[in-house]
Amino acid sequence: MKITLNGELKECPDGITVEKLLDLYKIDKNRTAVELNLQVVPRKEHSSRILKEADVLEVITFVGGG
Amino acid sequence: MLAVDKIVKNIEDKKLKVGRYEFTSRLFVGTGKYSSMEIMVDALEASGTDVVTVAVRRVKINETTSLFDYIDTKKYKILPNTAGCYSADEAIRTAHLARETGISDMIKLEVLGNEKTLLPDPVETLKATQILVKEGFTVLVYTSDDPIIAKKLEDAGAASVMPAGAPIGSGQGILNKNNIRIILESAKVPILVDAGVGTASDVTIAMELGCDGVLLNSGIALAKDPVRMAKAMKLACESGRLAFLSGRIPKKLYAKASSPEKDF
Numbered sequence: 072m073k074i075t076l077n078g079e080l081k082e083c084p085d086g087i088t089v090e091k092l093l094d095l096y097k098i099d100k101n102r103t104a105v106e107l108n109l110q111v112v113p114r115k116e117h118s119s120r121i122l123k124e125a126d127v128l129e130v131i132t133f134v135g136g137g
Numbered sequence: 138m139l140a141v142d143k144i145v146k147n148i149e150d151k152k153l154k155v156g157r158y159e160f161t162s163r164l165f166v167g168t169g170k171y172s173s174m175e176i177m178v179d180a181l182e183a184s185g186t187d188v189v190t191v192a193v194r195r196v197k198i199n200e201t202t203s204l205f206d207y208i209d210t211k212k213y214k215i216l217p218n219t220a221g222c223y224s225a226d227e228a229i230r231t232a233h234l235a236r237e238t239g240i241s242d243m244i245k246l247e248v249l250g251n252e253k254t255l256l257p258d259p260v261e262t263l264k265a266t267q268i269l270v271k272e273g274f275t276v277l278v279y280t281s282d283d284p285i286i287a288k289k290l291e292d293a294g295a296a297s298v299m300p301a302g303a304p305i306g307s308g309q310g311i312l313n314k315n316n317i318r319i320i321l322e323s324a325k326v327p328i329l330v331d332a333g334v335g336t337a338s339d340v341t342i343a344m345e346l347g348c349d350g351v352l353l354n355s356g357i358a359l360a361k362d363p364v365r366m367a368k369a370m371k372l373a374c375e376s377g378r379l380a381f382l383s384g385r386i387p388k389k390l391y392a393k394a395s396s397p398e399k400d401f
Binding site (some may be wrong): 074077078079096097098099101102103104105106109111113114128129131132133134135136137 | 167168169170171177184190191192193195198199203204205215218230233234235237238239240280305306322332352353354355379
């Protein structure tokens with residue numbers, strides 16, 4: 072299935088969880104937060120939340136700023 | 138025993154408290170725009186700060202290094218900002234994501250109104266403050282130097298109100314000391330000058346006016362020697378604070394001799 076990850080269309084296995092998707096793209100889970108279709112996904116739900124076709128996922132972290 | 142030996146005055150300052158957080162240093166330092174991470178690390182160290190601001194951005198897939206490889210979160214409190222947000226909704230969304238990382242419930246709220254001037258949008262800023270305070274955030278809010286909106290932000294529950302000395306990154310210093318003084322006169326929460334600082338004396342002026350602290354980034358990061366400038370900012374902050382607590386002499390038109398009048 073196809074999802075949008077940080078603005079890019081990505082292919083991933085059907086029924087993948089948020090956690091597995093982060094692993095698939097080797098995203099460090101430390102100091103990151105995930106938003107699914109504009110709703111924050113609490114960290115404790117990463118392993119149970121299943122993604123579906125056309126979901127829009129944003130994964131954020133921190134960079135230098137003032 | 139010499140008379141001098143009996144004189145030991147404690148001039149230690151009290152800690153700065155913002156909401157439930159305490160800070161030893163009154164200088165808040167940004168982590169953007171340094172030419173290298175190594176220079177940033179040294180500059181933060183030289184500044185003596187114990188709180189640094191960071192921005193929220195998309196993870197870059199396949200990127201292996203993180204800002205936190207360079208910032209020791211045991212040493213520095215982390216203050217995420219909502220930089221680049223132009224509406225209350227955007228800023229609130231950014232704040233939610235920042236808190237979800239588990240790093241802090243502090244947020245440097247910044248809702249801008251114009252891309253060229255980077256001046257804050259007071260209406261959206263107030264709206265976002267009201268909502269984030271209700272949601273339990275410790276809100277440190279960036280605003281213009283307008284005393285009326287500063288008061289409204291305090292009344293909305295901001296833990297700290299942070300008026301700009303001058304536009305972000307402009308290095309113009311404290312453009313309207315009178316407004317900062319009016320804000321300070323009635324403030325019951327810490328007032329930090331945020332933005333506009335160009336050099337050490339700007340920090341000193343803010344602190345001499347009675348500000349509780351100064352937040353800066355470009356003034357250090359873009360100086361030719363950021364590490365040395367960081368040290369200058371630290372000393373300037375301490376000097377200004379000490380001068381404020383000491384109570385300066387009034388300005389007078391005429392001279393007044395420091396030595397006794399000649400009596401021989």
